[in-house]
Amino acid sequence: MNEDDFLSALRGLPLHPGAMNLSDDAARLSEFVLTKDLLVEGVHYLPGDSAGDVAWKLMAVNLSDLAAKGAAPVGVLLGYPLGEDAWDRAFLKGLRAACEAFACPLLGGDTVRGVGLRTLSLTAIGRAGPKVPLRSGAQAGHTLWVAGTIGDAGLGLALAMSGMGPSVLLDAYRRPMPLIEAGCALGPVVTAMCDVSDGLLIDTARMAAASQCGAVIDLSCIPRSPAARELAGSSREARLEAATAGDDYALLFALPHGTSPPVEARRVGWFEAGFGLRLIDGGESVPLPASLGWEHGRD
């Protein structure tokens, strides 16, 4: 089963109303937003990656899911498989750095004996803002925006294999920054929001599908960092590469036509009647690439 099949099957189980039919990356419960993201060694990070960076990333990916729901972090529960001493100690150091950087304390968790490749898990709890934006709230005519940059982490991952390259790109892969403040500011005004964890194209397609409409992305508008443009250039191929790379933890959101976002962001497209995703590059129509991004259980 791939992730979509499994999710469909889970939807047949007894669901809490706060699960919102499992169509978002987070659940609601009273004044809280809850999310749970795993990192698997060899899948979400390289076996040689530093334990401190892995700990940071585990926090960051979860807090990014909270940010996408406009929620500020309250605390986390850690699921940790014990391994080698040095790795465990470096992990703790990275976790402390992330707890402090994101003002997010530890609430609890479980420690077990690890076997083989690590599966790390974190549950993050945030305090919901006045409105919890869903993935499904976009409508035809709404504009599509990105806060943060796209494609840096994908380039950083490629560089991490050699360990050499601009630190802004390596850091985007190793120590991503969840856009917590931006998410909290955006929460009350957006009509839909999610983070860009699996790739701009696939996450946009998912937002459009959840919202039962179509979406158009203009490749000429994708926000890329100066370092990414310098390293990979600005060809359409490079921009498509960025738009299908994962791990960026930018925020993707919809606004009613004519509304401006309260944070720095780039308008990258719009929603339209119908379904599916269309790409343009300035005025020109561009065919969709074979893969829109990262899909678990399908590679």
Next chain:
Amino acid sequence: MNEDDFLSALRGLPLHPGAMNLSDDAARLSEFVLTKDLLVEGVHYLPGDSAGDVAWKLMAVNLSDLAAKGAAPVGVLLGYPLGEDAWDRAFLKGLRAACEAFACPLLGGDTVRGVGLRTLSLTAIGRAGPKVPLRSGAQAGHTLWVAGTIGDAGLGLALAMSGMGPSVLLDAYRRPMPLIEAGCALGPVVTAMCDVSDGLLIDTARMAAASQCGAVIDLSCIPRSPAARELAGSSREARLEAATAGDDYALLFALPHGTSPPVEARRVGWFEAGFGLRLIDGGESVPLPASLGWEHGRD
């Protein structure tokens, strides 16, 4: 690092007040109790165990932690590594059965591509009762009680290797029943409570240590099922075996002297001034066994 070392190190990180210094198996947040327990293939269950039983057990061990805090289940978040289709489908079936049996719906979670041995994780959220009993509330003079039976799952695990034996023992290992109703009834009246997940002796020693006092267990009072007594006999060795076996998910609790519990339970000992655990068997003093139970990262 073993589990205790890692926990000590975690206590040096920024902690949420609801973490209660990580000295319990659950955290408090507003009107909720949160817990997170992992199951590792080859550590917490046998690689050949049925996926449906593993799903059940994952729910049961987490809801047992809630029961020990007097909390009724609200919902769970699942962390699941995708593997073989047949296993995934059987897991879903067992999860559904547990959701229905324990009236506990799914709130959310994460699905990833699995690699090698499975690490399954669940976060369970419960609604706290009027009082959340801690592990640390016992005092010298309080009596020590067990609701449920001790040693059945340990025998069931041994039988599961061959697949033959009394179903009540096999079921105790394969489909443990968290004592949710008993936990909710006990919550307001006990002075300390935890579940017996790693063994009666080790869990009692932990309760005594957290409560900064000593504890005495009378081996002649340990509640064992008729099936366990029939299979393993009632020798001191058999009773010590039961008292150090894990996976029982009975409830262990303390009451002020002279107080009776509101549910069926057996008085197995008492707390005293000092520290550490002492064993007696009727009137006779018994030396502590080399291992008091299951310790993660130490075997």
